[in-house]
Amino acid sequence: MTDSVSRFLLEDLDIRGAIVHLDLAWQGMQAGRDYAPTTRDLLGQMAAVTTLIGSNLKTPGRLSFQVQGHGALRLLVVDCDEQLRLRGLAKAPADLAPAPVPELLGDGQLVLTLQTNTALDRPYQSFVPLEGDTVAEIFEHYLETSEQAPSRLWLAANEHSACGLFLQKLPDADKKDEDGWNRVQLLASTVKDAELALAPEELLRRLFPEENVRLFDALPASYYCPRDEEKVRGMLISLGREEIAGLLEEKGEIVIVDDICNHTYRFGSEVLDQLFPPVKRTLH
DSSP states (O other): OOSEEEEEEETTTTEEEEEEEESHHHHHHHTTTOOOHHHHHHHHHHHHHHHHHHTTOSSSEEEEEEEEESSSSOEEEEEEETTOEEEEEEEOOTTOOOOOHHHHHOSEEEEEEEEESOTTOOOEEEEEEOOSSSHHHHHHHHHHHHHOSOEEEEEEEOSSOEEEEEEEEOTTHHHHOTTHHHHHHHHHTTOOGGGGGSOHHHHHHHHOTTSOEEEOOOEEOEEOOOOOHHHHHHHHHHHOHHHHHHHHHHHSSEEEEETTTTEEEEEOTTHHHHHSOOOOOOOO
16 A cells, blocks of 8 residues: 555564655656655655654644755655645755765754644743664664664655655563563564555565554545645735835736745736725716
8 A cells, every 4th residue: 555654563673664655756856856766765765754753643733854955955755644645845956866864964964843723822842852874763863862762664766756664662671571572673664665666465564474463444645735826826825016016017917936835936926916906086
């Protein structure tokens, strides 16, 4: 099954996990971007892990992760809502060459922003230094710091799919089997990138053939970044008639680029009266 998150539980060990497979959603996110393969694959890994973490959102809202660094790969950002509707982008040179992740990102931080759908709630933000040689290790460090629970991730992405495997040790794991966590990590570490794209049932059967695994129903994921001209028009109205008129006189048109959704909005001189209709005078 594609474009989904499948959660599972190793019941006898008190270890939980999840498998993510993005196909059409990932292809939609990168469409028209012309990313270098290095940039593309790292953004795909980020999309996979954001979907995994987003599948655990307890309240309706939007979860966003940003990797900001001072290297050639300046920005990776992916967010999703409680319905696992994704969007994201990367900012890097078009000819970015392969290099170790710490070198590509440079000194920087991982930023989490959580905005719930309650109007009175301010966005929650968390900042964690970038620690790790891979996207998986960066997020393992984040999860252990934020959730105080040992966690492991295996991520892979190419032009066709973005996939991941997540494991997390729950509080009673050592009581149930003191060697369980180490054993499961070793088994999971044998996974190959191509195997991460297998159906969840098949992947779990290959990795943990002797374990008692409960697989839950898959949660669908999708790429969701529709055009929203009304929102853009609302932003233009907030600038006021005088500023819009000045921009039109200077440029001849107004061009608004929505980076994260890769949409461009163009408005000509006719938009002035559309946004600010002339006041009609009534003769008495």
